[in-house]
Amino acid sequence: MGNTVSLTMDGKAIEASEDQTILEAARENGIYIPTLCQYAGTTNVGACRVCLVEVEKARSLVASCCMPVSSGMVIRTDTKAVRDAQRMIVEFLWASGDHNCLACESNGACELQDLVYWLGIEKPRFPIEPPGYAVEKTNTMISRDLNKCILCGRCVRACNEIQVNEVLDFARRGYRAKVGPAFDADYINSECYFCGECVDACPVGAITFAQARFSGRPWELKKTRTTCTYCGVGCQMDINTHNGKIVKVTGNRNYGLPNQGSLCVKGKFAIDFVQHPDRLKTPLIRKNGILTEATWDEAYDLIARNFKTIKETHGPDSIAGLASARCTNEENYLFQKFMRAAIGTNNVDHCARL
Amino acid sequence: MAGLAAAFGSGAMTNSIAELEHTELILAIGTNTTENHPVASAYVKRAVRSQAAKLIVIDPREITLTRYADLWLRQNPGTDVALINGLMHVIIAENLYDKDYVATRTEGFDDLKKAVKKYTPQEMEKITGVKASDLEAAARMYAKAGRAAILYSMGITQHISGTDNVKSVANLAMLCGNVGIEGGGVNPLRGQNNVQGACDMGALPDVFPAYQKVSNDELREKFARAWNATLPTKPGLTVVEMMHAATEGTIKGMYIMGENPLLSDPDLAHVETALQKLDFLVVQDIFLTETAKRAHVVLPSACFAEKDGTFTNTERRVQRVRTVVSAPGLAKPDWEIIRELANRLGYPMNYTSPAEIMEEIRTLTPSYGGITYERIEKEGIQWPCPDTSHPGTTFMHRDKFTRGLGLFHAIDYRPPAEIPDREYPFLLTTGRVLYHYHTGTMTRLSPGTTERCPESLVEINPEDAKKLGIENGGIVTVTSRRGTVTAKAAVTDRSPRGTIFMNFHFREAAVNLLTNPALDHVAKIPEYKVCAVKVEPA
Numbered sequence: 030m031g032n033t034v035s036l037t038m039d040g041k042a043i044e045a046s047e048d049q050t051i052l053e054a055a056r057e058n059g060i061y062i063p064t065l066c067q068y069a070g071t072t073n074v075g076a077c078r079v080c081l082v083e084v085e086k087a088r089s090l091v092a093s094c095c096m097p098v099s100s101g102m103v104i105r106t107d108t109k110a111v112r113d114a115q116r117m118i119v120e121f122l123w124a125s126g127d128h129n130c131l132a133c134e135s136n137g138a139c140e141l142q143d144l145v146y147w148l149g150i151e152k153p154r155f156p157i158e159p160p161g162y163a164v165e166k167t168n169t170m171i172s173r174d175l176n177k178c179i180l181c182g183r184c185v186r187a188c189n190e191i192q193v194n195e196v197l198d199f200a201r202r203g204y205r206a207k208v209g210p211a212f213d214a215d216y217i218n219s220e221c222y223f224c225g226e227c228v229d230a231c232p233v234g235a236i237t238f239a240q241a242r243f244s245g246r247p248w249e250l251k252k253t254r255t256t257c258t259y260c261g262v263g264c265q266m267d268i269n270t271h272n273g274k275i276v277k278v279t280g281n282r283n284y285g286l287p288n289q290g291s292l293c294v295k296g297k298f299a300i301d302f303v304q305h306p307d308r309l310k311t312p313l314i315r316k317n318g319i320l321t322e323a324t325w326d327e328a329y330d331l332i333a334r335n336f337k338t339i340k341e342t343h344g345p346d347s348i349a350g351l352a353s354a355r356c357t358n359e360e361n362y363l364f365q366k367f368m369r370a371a372i373g374t375n376n377v378d379h380c381a382r383l
Numbered sequence: 384m385a386g387l388a389a390a391f392g393s394g395a396m397t398n399s400i401a402e403l404e405h406t407e408l409i410l411a412i413g414t415n416t417t418e419n420h421p422v423a424s425a426y427v428k429r430a431v432r433s434q435a436a437k438l439i440v441i442d443p444r445e446i447t448l449t450r451y452a453d454l455w456l457r458q459n460p461g462t463d464v465a466l467i468n469g470l471m472h473v474i475i476a477e478n479l480y481d482k483d484y485v486a487t488r489t490e491g492f493d494d495l496k497k498a499v500k501k502y503t504p505q506e507m508e509k510i511t512g513v514k515a516s517d518l519e520a521a522a523r524m525y526a527k528a529g530r531a532a533i534l535y536s537m538g539i540t541q542h543i544s545g546t547d548n549v550k551s552v553a554n555l556a557m558l559c560g561n562v563g564i565e566g567g568g569v570n571p572l573r574g575q576n577n578v579q580g581a582c583d584m585g586a587l588p589d590v591f592p593a594y595q596k597v598s599n600d601e602l603r604e605k606f607a608r609a610w611n612a613t614l615p616t617k618p619g620l621t622v623v624e625m626m627h628a629a630t631e632g633t634i635k636g637m638y639i640m641g642e643n644p645l646l647s648d649p650d651l652a653h654v655e656t657a658l659q660k661l662d663f664l665v666v667q668d669i670f671l672t673e674t675a676k677r678a679h680v681v682l683p684s685a686c687f688a689e690k691d692g693t694f695t696n697t698e699r700r701v702q703r704v705r706t707v708v709s710a711p712g713l714a715k716p717d718w719e720i721i722r723e724l725a726n727r728l729g730y731p732m733n734y735t736s737p738a739e740i741m742e743e744i745r746t747l748t749p750s751y752g753g754i755t756y757e758r759i760e761k762e763g764i765q766w767p768c769p770d771t772s773h774p775g776t777t778f779m780h781r782d783k784f785t786r787g788l789g790l791f792h793a794i795d796y797r798p799p800a801e802i803p804d805r806e807y808p809f810l811l812t813t814g815r816v817l818y819h820y821h822t823g824t825m826t827r828l829s830p831g832t833t834e835r836c837p838e839s840l841v842e843i844n845p846e847d848a849k850k851l852g853i854e855n856g857g858i859v860t861v862t863s864r865r866g867t868v869t870a871k872a873a874v875t876d877r878s879p880r881g882t883i884f885m886n887f888h889f890r891e892a893a894v895n896l897l898t899n900p901a902l903d904h905v906a907k908i909p910e911y912k913v914c915a916v917k918v919e920p921a
Contacts, residue, residue: 168831168834168835169830169831169834170831190429190432190433191425191429192421192425192428193425193428193429193431193432193451217834217835222417222421222817223818223831223835224421240830240831253705253706253707254703254705255687255688255703255704255705255707256576256687256694256696256702256703256704257576258576258686258687258688258694258825259575259576259820260419260420260421260572260573260574260575260576260697260820261420261572261573261574261575261576261577261578261579261696261697262400262420262422262423262572262696262697263576263694263695263696263697263698263700263702263763264422265702268688268707268708270707270708273708273709274708275688275707275708284762285762286399286400286401286700286762286763287399287400287401287422287696287698287700287763288422289401291422291425292422293421293422293817294421294817294818294831294832294835295421295817295818295819295820295826295832296422298829298831298832299818299820299825299826299828299829299831299832300688300829301828301829301830302669302670302686302824302825302826302828302829303686303688303689303708304708304711305828307670307671307828308669308670308683308686308711308712308714309668309669309670309671309675309681309682309683309684309711309712309714310683310711310712310713310714311683311712311713312680312681312682312683312713313671313678313680313681314679314680314681315678315679315680320671320676320678320681323680325713325715325723328680328682329723329724329727330727331679331680332638332665332680332724332727333724333727333728335636335662335663335679336636336638336663336728337728339635339636339662339663343635345615346615346617346619346633347633347634347635347636348634348635348636348637348638349619349620349625349628349629349634349636349637349638350637350638350639350640351622351625351637351638351639351640351642351644352581352584352586352640352641352642353577353581353586353640353641353642353717354575354576354577354578354580354581355575355576355577355641355642355687356577356581356640356641356692356717357577357580357687357690357692357693357694357704357717357718357737358577358580358581358583358584358692358693358694358695358701358741358744359692359693359718359737359740359741359744360640360692360716360717360718360721361577361580361581361584361585361586362584362585362592362740362743362744363717363718363721363722363725363732363734363740364586364640364717364721365584365585365586365587365591365592366610367721367724367725367730367732368638369591369597369606369610369612369614369615370610370611370612370614370725370730371612371724371725371728371729371730372728373612373613373614373615374615374619375588375589375597375615375617375618375619376588376619376620376625376634377585377586377587377588377619378586378587378588378619378620378621378622378625379578379581379586379587379622379642380575380622380642380644
């Protein structure tokens with residue numbers, strides 16, 4: 030932490046650390062400054078300019094996400110000049126893309142839409158001229174509609190600075206600028222690892238979950254926090270469901286450690302197994318060599334009978350159990366307790382070694 | 384696990400994942416982190432790119448992490464002990480070790496010093512294939528870092544010398560005073576979501592929860608009282624030993640919960656024989672796996688998204704698992720099934736929720752003493768956490784090791800159990816790929832992961848491929864002394880000459896038909912990382 034400095038923001042005397050930006054100081058003091066390109070954990074680039082504020086004696090409006098505070102600064106976040114500039118920027122963004130909320134997957138969870146509403150913009154003063162890119166549907170995981178891209182660069186920074194996969198960057202300049210993998214390749218034809226960090230980072234509907242298309246709108250989805258079932262990192266994630274059906278998996282940066290919102294391709298895009306039709310739905314008992322559907326009672330009785338017989342005839346050490354690194358602590362605890370106390374053997378292991 | 388426990392008194396990852404981002408140096412050995420633990424690898428890559436940490440990668444394969452490395456040592460598979468002894472030889476010879484730390488925190492240094500004396504970089508170049516100057520550079524870089532973390536995974540443990548490898552890694556870390564400090568440590572990354580928890584909970588043949596020995600009378604008495612049962616004194620069999628015992632007919636019945644040994648175990652043909660010989664096999668799983676197909680009774684269980692509970696991650700963090708959707712058909716959570724089976728066998732169990740089970744766990748598991756569902760609702764807690772006022776432990780062995788002093792082990796290099804010869808001239812090493820998981824029963828059902836990686840590939844070096852007349856994408860057969868599989872070739876520099884790589888996700892090319900069931904003598908881990916094969920165009 031740097032030294033503390035005193036400054037004034039919207040007429041309020043506040044204190045901030047000298048290594049903070051105006052935006053950080055504002056947020057700490059409950060003063061709202063809109064942002065689009067700013068993304069925690071990545072470099073502040075000042076690309077979108079919607080975080081402009083007025084600083085006394087500065088020769089123009091400044092981007093609060095990039096400007097460090099200094100002692101005696103007098104800042105206003107809500108002047109007419111600030112709002113006029115923000116409106117202009119948002120109108121440009123609106124006019125330069127295909128921001129059709131009717132069919133947009135991010136409708137209701139879109140930072141551009143929120144900003145239009147917050148600034149009270151009826152419609153842009155400029156003709157709406159989307160660039161006319163083809164929507165990328167060449168893979169089943171991530172869909173990209175660059176007509177909705179506002180070039181905030183959050184995906185680029187998420188890819189390079191958070192996951193450090195170094196796949197995405199800007200290409201071309203001016204109104205032809207676009208984000209994507211090298212050589213303008215589709216994700217599927219690039220080095221992309223499909224971690225999906227860019228999907229979670231995108232503030233609009235430009236990068237979305239392909240499988241979640243038309244499967245439930247943001248406000249209809251229920252998010253349940255849980256722990257990923259794949260590797261040992263134990264990432265925290267939200268499983269999004271709609272009417273009991275899993276729609277997608279999203280990261281949540283509010284959950285903190287161990288993953289701070291990041292996930293990988295398995296956590297994010299390999300959840301289909303849960304509701305796959307091949308799941309076992311009923312106990313099966315081998316009859317005449319064939320596994321046949323049975324009730325729980327039949328299955329339990331058969332197991333109890335056989336284990337009892339084996340135990341009585343050959344002793345408890347003739348039975349062995351494999352617990353599972355896939356099951357919960359509670360289940361593994363019960364399993365070893367079952368083998369040791371109910372069967373009477375220490376023949377219990379799992380595939381930690383494999 | 385056994386190796387770290389012998390050196391430190393605890394087999395768990397010493398430090399935390401998040402510490403990797405703010406350390407000075409990371410040494411990654413035998414871990415293809417970007418593919419096996421992608422989110423942990425992000426911390427490593429950020430450390431390198433944003434925090435200017437140094438990265439040393441030690442791996443025979445050109446894994447993605449090598450692109451971020453300051454130094455990459457490409458050792459011959461199975462020569463890790465020789466390599467690490469070589470590193471320590473240089474560090475001791477050049478007086479770069481942490482003398483204070485070695486004197487006050489450890490024991491057994493003189494034996495170590497004597498043992499590594501003959502492991503000169505020049506000699507080691509012959510065994511490991513790593514240039515002496517590179518080995519010296521790595522030794523100096525590691526020793527001179529103020530705080531350095533070692534990361535490893537199955538590339539270290541899945542060898543006949545796995546325990547020796549782990550002990551060697553522990554030796555190196557202690558030699559430079561890197562255990563018991565933030566940003567340091569010896570950090571095994573666990574391959575499965577709850578391997579750590581399954582071990583902590585005593586799903587092991589020789590220990591109760593929290594590694595309390597079944598052979599210890601006092602501890603056994605404690606559990607016997609708590610569980611109201613007479614408990615067996617003799618340690619049980621490990622998974623590979625169980626399969627041998629089943630083949631020999633001494634194991635008659637098996638209860639397998641959520642495992643698929645018929646794809647994951649080494650020497651599958653043998654596992655198949657073992658399972659067929661059983662009088663009675665119960666398999667409890669979410670799919671009709673290869674193993675379940677051989678069962679006498681199959682029980683449908685709820686998957687992770689359909690039940691409550693906890694998983695313990697690789698850094699000892701106990702985290703909640705929550706019910707998201709309902710289980711299909713009649714499927715039930717595993718804990719409910721076990722409860723009912725116990726009751727039918729005349730051993731009463733009356734738990735009504737996983738939270739109630741956790742309450743019992745914490746009374747018998749000292750390291751979990753302070754872990755309650757309420758406390759871990761918002762963020763998981765890392766054990767050891769002895770009581771409910773304890774915040775948990777981000778890094779272990781701070782002022783003293785769990786066993787008191789850290790113990791150096793004098794380790795000698797032993798070659799792998801099976802090395803290439805005239806008939807089987809290639810070395811096969813196995814592992815995972817980013818897009819799939821274990822035996823593929825889950826990931827292969829998703830369109831995305833499958834379109835990215837639809838089939839098993841045999842990764843072979845371009846020079847080897849040329850010599851054998853194998854083209855990229857051509858079908859090859861790979862044969863070991865135990866079996867044959869067929870798959871497509873991927874001609875790539877990622878594989879060193881003389882070594883091929885295959886993953887074990889695809890039943891169509893079940894690589895464990897080939898692997899060698901030779902076990903590490905202590906941890907009983909099979910040598911998945913090295914066996915001898917021949918490769919032919921099909």
